[in-house]
Amino acid sequence: MPSKSLYKSVEYDESASELDLNGIDMDEDGLRTSLPELFEDDLDSTAVPAAAKNIYYSKDLVRLYLQEIGKVRLLLRDEEISEAKIVQRYVQLLELRNNAAEQVKLGASDDLAILQYVEAIEIHDRLTAQLGHRPSLERWASTAGISLAELKPRLATGKQRWAELAKMTVAEIDALQLAGTRAKQHMIEANLRLVVSVAKKYQNRGLELLDLIQEGTMGLERAVDKFDPTKGYRFSTYAYWWIRQGITRAIATQSRNIRLPVHITEKLNKIKKVQRELSIETGRPPRLEEVAKALDMTLVQLQEVLMRVPRSVSLDVKVGKDRDTELGDLLEADEVTPEQMMMRESLQGELVQLLADLTDREREVICLRFGLGYSQAHSLADIGRVLELSRERVRQIESKALQKLRQPKRRNRVRDYLESMN
Structure with a gap:
C-alpha cells in the first residue's frame, strides 16, 4: 500500500488532466476508466468456495489499494x-x-x-x-x-x-x-494509476497483481529520479517505459513459468535475434557454430546457455495460469519503439554526465577507445599516435578512467538502460 501522501488529498477529477500516452497501446478500460470500475469484473463479491477465499482476499487488497490511490488527482x-x-x-x-x-x-x-x-x-x-x-x-x-x-x-x-x-x-x-x-x-502517488494499468496487462504470467504493482512502482520511482522535464516529454510517456521494464524484469526473474536468471534470459533474447537474422540471410535454420560465431562466443559457451533452458519449446506455446499468454510475448521485440528511442536519448545524457567526472585526457582516451562520438573504436597504439603518448601510458589512463566508471553508483546509473536494450 502506498504511504500516506504528504500533500492534501483531493478527489480525483477526470477532467482535470489527461495523460499523454501517444503511441502507447492502452486497454479500453485503462487510465481513463474510473478506478472503482477498473477491476469491476475481477472483484465480483459473490459467494465463493473456501478454497478460493485467498484469491478474493487478494482482490479485496487490490480494491483498497485502488480506493487509496484514487484520492490523489493527476498532475497538470x-x-x-x-x-x-x-x-x-x-x-x-x-x-x-x-x-x-x-x-x-x-x-x-x-x-x-x-x-x-x-x-x-x-x-x-x-x-x-x-x-x-x-x-x-x-x-x-x-x-x-x-x-x-x-x-x-x-x-x-x-x-x-x-x-x-x-x-x-x-x-x-x-x-x-x-x-x-x-x-x-x-509525483509517485499521482501516477500510481499508470502502474496499475500497466500491471493489469501482465496478469497471469506467474506473479500476483499486487506483486506486479509493487515492481511497477519501483520502476516508477526510478522514472521520477531520472525524468528531465526540459526534454519536452510528458512524464507519463517516460514513466511507462520504466514501469514496464520493472514488471517484465520481475516476471523474467520470479515467474514460476520461466525459471531463468535475468542474465540468461537476456542472452536467450540475443540468441533468438541472431538465429532469426541468420535464417533470413542463409534461407535455412542456422547451425550452432554459425550462431556462436555471430555472437562472438565459443560453441561450448553457447551450448551452456542453451542447456540452462529446461526443454526446447515453441515461442507460440501458451503459458500462465489461464494459458492465455504466448511465451514469445515475454521476449523483447526487435523494432525500435518511440519509448526505446527516448531511453537512448536519456542514456546518452547519462553517459555525458558520467564522462564529465573524468579528466579531459581520460575522457578523450575513453571516447577514442570505445568510439564514442567517432565512427569506430581505436587501438591503444592508434590513440598513442594521436595524443603523442606511449601505448603503455594510454593503457594506464584508460585503466584509471575505467576504474572510476566502474564504481557501483556510477555503473548503476546506466545498468537498467543497457540491460533493456541488449
Whole structure:
C-alpha cells in the first residue's frame, strides 16, 4: 500500500488532466476508466468456495489499494514540470554528496567527513528498509559501530561539509531535502494509476497483481529520479517505459513459468535475434557454430546457455495460469519503439554526465577507445599516435578512467538502460 501522501488529498477529477500516452497501446478500460470500475469484473463479491477465499482476499487488497490511490488527482502539465524540477535539483544534490564520497574511496580526496556522513546515511536507509520504520539513534549508532556521542557530531559535521560543497547553508540543504522528498512522493502517488494499468496487462504470467504493482512502482520511482522535464516529454510517456521494464524484469526473474536468471534470459533474447537474422540471410535454420560465431562466443559457451533452458519449446506455446499468454510475448521485440528511442536519448545524457567526472585526457582516451562520438573504436597504439603518448601510458589512463566508471553508483546509473536494450 502506498504511504500516506504528504500533500492534501483531493478527489480525483477526470477532467482535470489527461495523460499523454501517444503511441502507447492502452486497454479500453485503462487510465481513463474510473478506478472503482477498473477491476469491476475481477472483484465480483459473490459467494465463493473456501478454497478460493485467498484469491478474493487478494482482490479485496487490490480494491483498497485502488480506493487509496484514487484520492490523489493527476498532475497538470505545469505542476508536473514544477515538481520534476524540484526532484531534479534534489537528485543533483544527492549526486554531489555521493560523488564526493566516492572520490575519497578512490584516494582522490581526503574529505573523510563527507565519506563518514554518507556511510552513516546508507546504514540508516538499510535499517529503515529492514525495519519498516526509522531506527532509533541508539540502533543506528550501534549498527554503525560507533557510540551515540560519536554519531551526532559526525552527522552535523558531514552535513556542514555537504553544504559547503553545494555552496549552500545547512538550512538550505534541509529545505531542499524536504521539498525534494515531497515532490518525489507527490509525483509517485499521482501516477500510481499508470502502474496499475500497466500491471493489469501482465496478469497471469506467474506473479500476483499486487506483486506486479509493487515492481511497477519501483520502476516508477526510478522514472521520477531520472525524468528531465526540459526534454519536452510528458512524464507519463517516460514513466511507462520504466514501469514496464520493472514488471517484465520481475516476471523474467520470479515467474514460476520461466525459471531463468535475468542474465540468461537476456542472452536467450540475443540468441533468438541472431538465429532469426541468420535464417533470413542463409534461407535455412542456422547451425550452432554459425550462431556462436555471430555472437562472438565459443560453441561450448553457447551450448551452456542453451542447456540452462529446461526443454526446447515453441515461442507460440501458451503459458500462465489461464494459458492465455504466448511465451514469445515475454521476449523483447526487435523494432525500435518511440519509448526505446527516448531511453537512448536519456542514456546518452547519462553517459555525458558520467564522462564529465573524468579528466579531459581520460575522457578523450575513453571516447577514442570505445568510439564514442567517432565512427569506430581505436587501438591503444592508434590513440598513442594521436595524443603523442606511449601505448603503455594510454593503457594506464584508460585503466584509471575505467576504474572510476566502474564504481557501483556510477555503473548503476546506466545498468537498467543497457540491460533493456541488449
